Every structure is written in C-alpha cells, then in structure tokens.
Amino acid sequence: MARGLKALWCLAMVLLVSNWQHWARGQATSQVPCYFVFGDSLFDNGNNNYLTTPVKVNYLPYGIDFPTGASGRCSNGLNIADTIAEQLGFNSFITHFGVGSCSSYLDGVNYGSSGAGILDETGFLAGELFTMNTQLYNHKIIVSRIAKQLGSEEVAKKYLGQCIYVTDMGHNDYLNNYFLDTYSSSKIYTPETYAQHLIETYTTQLEDLYSTGARKIAVFGLIRVGCMPSNRQQHPNELDENSCAYKLNEDIQIFNTKLQTLVKELNAKHADAAFTYINSYEIDSDVTNNGFKFTSESCCKVIESGSVPCKPLSIPCADRSEYVYWDGAHFTEAKAWAFGKRAYKRGSPQDAYPYDISELVQLKLPKNDANIANHAQL
Structure with missing residues (x-):
C-alpha cells in the first residue's frame, strides 16, 4: 500500500513539473503527457536519415513547406502523425528516435521508418529499416530510460499508461513485399492467408507494446493503396470507376x-x-478528397512514371493545398490535415471505433483486474 502511494506521489510530481515546464516556456499543456508513434512512411519524421538506405527523402522539394526544410518526412510539410500531435496540444514536434540519441523522450518518440513493415523481411531489399519489431525494440530502450529518469519501473508504467500510442503498419507488407515479383510471398500465400499471416504477427507485436505499459493505442488500418498515383500508373488496365x-x-x-x-x-x-481502430480506408475516401485534385498525377514531379519519389530539386505544383498526393504514394500536408482531423475527431461513426483519438484521451481506464468486466464493446 505504502509503495503504491509513493509511486502515485512520484507520478504526480513528474506531471506537475512537466506542466510547469510547459507553462514556463509559454506553452499550453498537452492533453496527454506523451505521444508515441510507430509506423511507415506515412508517419516517419526523419528516422531513415540515420540509416543506410536509399529510402530517404532528405532533399528538396520534400519539406518545401516545413519550417526547417527537408526533414525526412514524405511530404511537402507535416505528415499525419504531426497533425495528430498538434491536435493533442504538443507545441513542438515529437522527436525521432534517430539512432537512439534522442534526449527529449518524456514527451514521446516517433519510431516510424519509411519502407518498414510488420514482417522483418518486408523492405529488406532497400537496406536498413526500422521494422515493427525493431521499432518495438527501440521503444523498450526509451522505456528503460524513462524508468531510470522517473525512479522506478512502477512510476514509469503509470506515466506511460496515460500516453497516446499510434501505430500505422502493413502498407509496405503489400507494396514492398506481396505485390512485388521479387518476393515469393504471393506464390506462397493467397490474399486471405497472407492477411492472416500479417495479423498473427501483428498480434504478437501489439501484445508486446501492451507489455511495455501502453494502454491507449490507436491502430490505423490501411489506406486505399490502389489509388496512389504510382499504382494507378502501373496498373492502367485494372482501374475501377474511381x-x-x-x-x-x-x-x-x-x-x-x-x-x-x-x-x-x-x-x-x-x-x-x-x-x-482508425478506419484509414474510409477516411481516405472520395468524401475526404472533396475539394482536392485527385488525379493520377502527384504534386511533385516523380523520377519516372509509376515511381514514388520526387525528382530532386524539381519544382512542385504551386497549389499544394489542393492536391491529395504530394508524390507517388504520400499525402500533401493539406490532405494529412484532412485525414488527421478525422482520426482525432471522427466525422462519422465509421471513421474510428470504438473511439476516436480525442475520446481515447479522455477515457478513464480500470486497473488491471481479472474480474473486471470488459470495458468496451465494438
């Protein structure tokens, strides 16, 4: 009992000091103490810059609308993870993991890596990547640092249990694995069995994340990859009415x-x-694209037809706020905002369930007790 009270007192002091630091810097207090991001190129904020891989976008015109220029984000400016951070009240960008040297980790860390997937073999042809398993390993490093800084694992778990976690994985397991002839997965698995293989692996990973103290976890589904300009150009004879x-x-x-x-x-x-569940497929819909130019061409000039990256130092479209796609596969900042707003505060019941992220923030969770009835029904 005394130990528990001590842990709660320590946690209260940590949160009090954190809020005071935000106030002293003239910043509003964020809605949660920290925000952790796991994902692929839709969420990567520069981690691949530190890796030996050609899958990095630390050159113009990427970042043309970002405060510091090309940061490694696959966008002209902010990405989806950034827009959610801003809506959560964070007034500075969540730090990337880099190569483990990040020091401002109490507000959270972004572990996202362009090209990475649920499976370790996904994207291996592109060199070094932070796969989901690697991102979880990196997170455990940060969790141990937080425990050391806060004084104990118990205090750290209580602190981490109040944070928001988002994970966006699976796109590359299709785009850079199952859909490629250079991989054998499409010969081994049917679409049904491959999806099941991914889910079984992802289940273990999400359980692993839970074991580190994560309690409020938003799991993003996959967007409409067939609508990416690169895939529309590669499959001109397989297009639907959209x-x-x-x-x-x-x-x-x-x-x-x-x-x-x-x-x-x-x-x-x-x-x-x-x-x-954040219903990315629904959010990435014709309704969301209203007001945007949804074409087979991206805002920036790609290296060649059917490819993803922007041509280095090329001049992008002037009306970037009107385009859905910045390059062959990634959203413009304007589209990222349209997407992020519906993930944070759903526009319809289909956008997120059982909660949107704003509801996840406010949710009061029961303590771990085998006799507690299930608190949420989908």
Whole structure:
C-alpha cells in the first residue's frame, strides 16, 4: 500500500513539473503527457536519415513547406502523425528516435521508418529499416530510460499508461513485399492467408507494446493503396470507376477486416487497456478528397512514371493545398490535415471505433483486474 502511494506521489510530481515546464516556456499543456508513434512512411519524421538506405527523402522539394526544410518526412510539410500531435496540444514536434540519441523522450518518440513493415523481411531489399519489431525494440530502450529518469519501473508504467500510442503498419507488407515479383510471398500465400499471416504477427507485436505499459493505442488500418498515383500508373488496365487499381484495394481490405476483429479481441482480453481502430480506408475516401485534385498525377514531379519519389530539386505544383498526393504514394500536408482531423475527431461513426483519438484521451481506464468486466464493446 505504502509503495503504491509513493509511486502515485512520484507520478504526480513528474506531471506537475512537466506542466510547469510547459507553462514556463509559454506553452499550453498537452492533453496527454506523451505521444508515441510507430509506423511507415506515412508517419516517419526523419528516422531513415540515420540509416543506410536509399529510402530517404532528405532533399528538396520534400519539406518545401516545413519550417526547417527537408526533414525526412514524405511530404511537402507535416505528415499525419504531426497533425495528430498538434491536435493533442504538443507545441513542438515529437522527436525521432534517430539512432537512439534522442534526449527529449518524456514527451514521446516517433519510431516510424519509411519502407518498414510488420514482417522483418518486408523492405529488406532497400537496406536498413526500422521494422515493427525493431521499432518495438527501440521503444523498450526509451522505456528503460524513462524508468531510470522517473525512479522506478512502477512510476514509469503509470506515466506511460496515460500516453497516446499510434501505430500505422502493413502498407509496405503489400507494396514492398506481396505485390512485388521479387518476393515469393504471393506464390506462397493467397490474399486471405497472407492477411492472416500479417495479423498473427501483428498480434504478437501489439501484445508486446501492451507489455511495455501502453494502454491507449490507436491502430490505423490501411489506406486505399490502389489509388496512389504510382499504382494507378502501373496498373492502367485494372482501374475501377474511381480510377483506382481495384485488385490492390481488395487485397488490403482483407487485412483491414481482420485488423478490426483483432482490435475487438484485444479489448476483450485487456480490460485495463483501450485499443481502437482508425478506419484509414474510409477516411481516405472520395468524401475526404472533396475539394482536392485527385488525379493520377502527384504534386511533385516523380523520377519516372509509376515511381514514388520526387525528382530532386524539381519544382512542385504551386497549389499544394489542393492536391491529395504530394508524390507517388504520400499525402500533401493539406490532405494529412484532412485525414488527421478525422482520426482525432471522427466525422462519422465509421471513421474510428470504438473511439476516436480525442475520446481515447479522455477515457478513464480500470486497473488491471481479472474480474473486471470488459470495458468496451465494438
């Protein structure tokens, strides 16, 4: 009992000092003490800059609208993870993990890595990447640092349990694995069995994240990869009425359906945690694209037709706020904001369930008790 009271007192002091530091710097207090990001190129904020890989975008015109220029984000400015951080009240960018040298980790860390996937073999042809397993390993390094700084693992767990975690994984397991002839996965698995293989691996990873103290976890589904300019150009004879490569979208929707079931199962198993599904496929829809130029051409000039990266030092479109896609696969900052707003505060019940991120912030979770009834039903 005394030990528990001591841990709560220590945690209260940590949060008090954190809030005082924000006030002293003239900043508003964030809605949660920290925000941790796991993901691929939609969320990467510069981690690949530190890795031996050609999959990095630390050159103009990337970052043309970002305060410090080309940062490694696959965007002209902010990405989705950045827009969520801003809506959570963080007045500075969440630090990237880099090569483990980040020091301002109490506000959270972004572990995202362009080209990375759920499977370790995904993207290995592109050199070094922080796969989901690697990102979890990196997170454990940060958790140990937080425990050391706060004085104990118990205090750290209570602190981390109040934070928001987002994870956006699976795109590259299709784009840079299953859909490529250089991989054998499409010969080994049907779309159904491959999605199940990904889900089984992802289940272990999300359980691993839970074991580190994560309790409020937003799991993002996959966007409509068949609508990316690069894939529309590569599959001109396989386009549906929306001019998207329908077969690619059908395959990833199998994964999305299974992911929704997984979120429901994790909520039933862990009554002291809240997992929620962000319906990226729904958010990345024609409705969201209203007001944007949704074409087979991206805002920046890509290296060649059907490719993803912007041509270095090329001049992008002038009306960047009107385009859905910045390059062959990634959103403009304007689209990232449209997307991030619906993930944070859903525009319809289909956008996120059982909670959007703003609801996840406010949620009061019960303590871990085997006798506690399930707190959330999908």
